[in-house]
Amino acid sequence: xxVSEDQFRPLAELAVKVGVNLRPGQNLVVHAEAAxxxxxxxxxxxxxxxxxxxxxxxxxxxxxxxITLEAAPEDGLRAFPxxxxxxxxxxxxxxxxxxxxxxxxxHAFAGVAPDRIGLAMRAAxxxxxxxxxxxxxxxxxxxxxAAPSPEWAKLVFPDLPAQxxxxxxxxxxxxTSRADGxxxxxxxxxxxxxxxxxxxxxxxxxxxxxxxxxxxTDLRIELPRTHRWVAxxxxxxxxxxxAPNIPTEEAFTLPLRTGVDGTVRSxxxxxxxxxxxxxxxxxxxxxxxxxxxAEVGEDALRQVIETDEGSRYLGEVALxxxxxxxxxxxxxxxxxxFDENASCHLAIGAAYPTCLTDGRxxxxxxxxxxxxxxxxxxxxxFMIGSAELDIDATTREGKEVAIFRRGKWxxxxxx
Ligand code: ZN
Ligand code: ZN
Numbered sequence: 019x020x021v022s023e024d025q026f027r028p029l030a031e032l033a034v035k036v037g038v039n040l041r042p043g044q045n046l047v048v049h050a051e052a053a054x055x056x057x058x059x060x061x062x063x064x065x066x067x068x069x070x071x072x073x074x075x076x077x078x079x080x081x082x083x084x085i086t087l088e089a090a091p092e093d094g095l096r097a098f099p100x101x102x103x104x105x106x107x108x109x110x111x112x113x114x115x116x117x118x119x120x121x122x123x124x125h126a127f128a129g130v131a132p133d134r135i136g137l138a139m140r141a142a143x144x145x146x147x148x149x150x151x152x153x154x155x156x157x158x159x160x161x162x163x164a165a166p167s168p169e170w171a172k173l174v175f176p177d178l179p180a181q182x183x184x185x186x187x188x189x190x191x192x193x194t195s196r197a198d199g200x201x202x203x204x205x206x207x208x209x210x211x212x213x214x215x216x217x218x219x220x221x222x223x224x225x226x227x228x229x230x231x232x233x234x235t236d237l238r239i240e241l242p243r244t245h246r247w248v249a250x251x252x253x254x255x256x257x258x259x260x261a262p263n264i265p266t267e268e269a270f271t272l273p274l275r276t277g278v279d280g281t282v283r284s285x286x287x288x289x290x291x292x293x294x295x296x297x298x299x300x301x302x303x304x305x306x307x308x309x310x311x312a313e314v315g316e317d318a319l320r321q322v323i324e325t326d327e328g329s330r331y332l333g334e335v336a337l338x339x340x341x342x343x344x345x346x347x348x349x350x351x352x353x354x355x356f357d358e359n360a361s362c363h364l365a366i367g368a369a370y371p372t373c374l375t376d377g378r379x380x381x382x383x384x385x386x387x388x389x390x391x392x393x394x395x396x397x398x399x400f401m402i403g404s405a406e407l408d409i410d411a412t413t414r415e416g417k418e419v420a421i422f423r424r425g426k427w428x429x430x431x432x433x
Contacts, residue, residue, distance in 0.1 A: 052078065
């Protein structure tokens with residue numbers, strides 16, 4: 019079963035009205051797999067109904083990309099098309115909104131020589147840098163939603179027949195994206211309201227340090243003085259509210275680059291470039307990963323950690339309770355958009371400048387480092403949440419506050 023235009027309508031509405039929160043007269047650029055034409059049509063209709071001026075669609079095909087990665091000469095891999103980068107950059111400068119539909123095969127490039135993927139990735143990153151900067155600092159509205167594919171469904175439900183697996187994945191996407199009720203847009207407004215209350219509470223506490231404890235984990239994380247907690251629905255650079263990820267369940271900030279000490283153990287599988295990594299154990303000294311180990315996929319973990327100097331440090335601290343819909347589904351999605359929202363996580367690599375109160379002044383890696391944040395080409399989330407996790411905060415005033423107990427928020431949503 020490929021998902022039909024009609025079936026995708028609730029998610030399309032969410033993407034347009036909540037995800038990028040489209041303004042009348044605005045352009046929308048949609049980036050999707052060629053196989054996801056039906057979801058893209060649903061998005062186009064929803065966008066025009068919301069007052070879009072013009073919807074531009076950029077289709078990609080992973081199978082075709084794989085042929086290029088395997089067969090192109092090296093100078094071809096290095097030649098990312100300028101005109102394609104310009105399309106994104108010019109639309110962004112002109113005030114367009116951007117929507118990505120995640121679909122396709124999470125293992126599409128498995129087995130391709132990593133150095134060839136690296137060449138093509140670096141060329142794309144360089145060409146797209148001005149666009150990336152605008153999205154990382156939320157100067158342009160953007161969002162991601164997901165559509166099921168046969169390959170992805172097979173990975174998530176390997177024991178089910180193909181049709182059944184895809185139907186089940188679609189059902190899980192709709193449910194965990196909170197698009198299954200009678201009024202998904204209203205459901206998201208109340209969900210974002212709850213996340214904002216949490217975020218405000220964390221910001222008002224003025225936390226100096228977090229202390230994580232669970233089996234295998236005893237970790238202290240200091241936060242920069244100008245850190246701030248971010249959650250969906252934040253205004254950021256735009257002056258109105260968007261939800262960059264659908265689904266999203268997290269409140270997150272950045273750690274002080276040199277302020278992480280102790281040990282931490284992962285609690286869920288991590289999918290990285292088509293490889294599975296399990297049982298990660300890290301030991302930190304003054305922010306730096308001093309020792310690492312994985313029960314499964316240690317070589318893949320080494321690839322992540324040894325990318326550059328910044329991939330030896332953390333860039334994100336995110337809080338997600340174990341009673342989130344994604345966590346309760348018990349499904350491993352093999353996709354960070356979903357899996358990071360199932361669990362408290364940390365990210366190896368780059369920090370988001372939007373997690374600093376003075377993040378608007380960050381124009382380079384040097385600026386970010388100077389403010390205590392981490393810079394890297396990597397940003398890989400790994401999950402550390404469980405029903406055994408306790409988190410305590412020490413505030414700047416020296417007060418001890420319980421943040422998480424047994425994997426959940428220690429206090430109910432205030433108000
Ligand atoms: Zn996160
Ligand atoms: Zn992250």
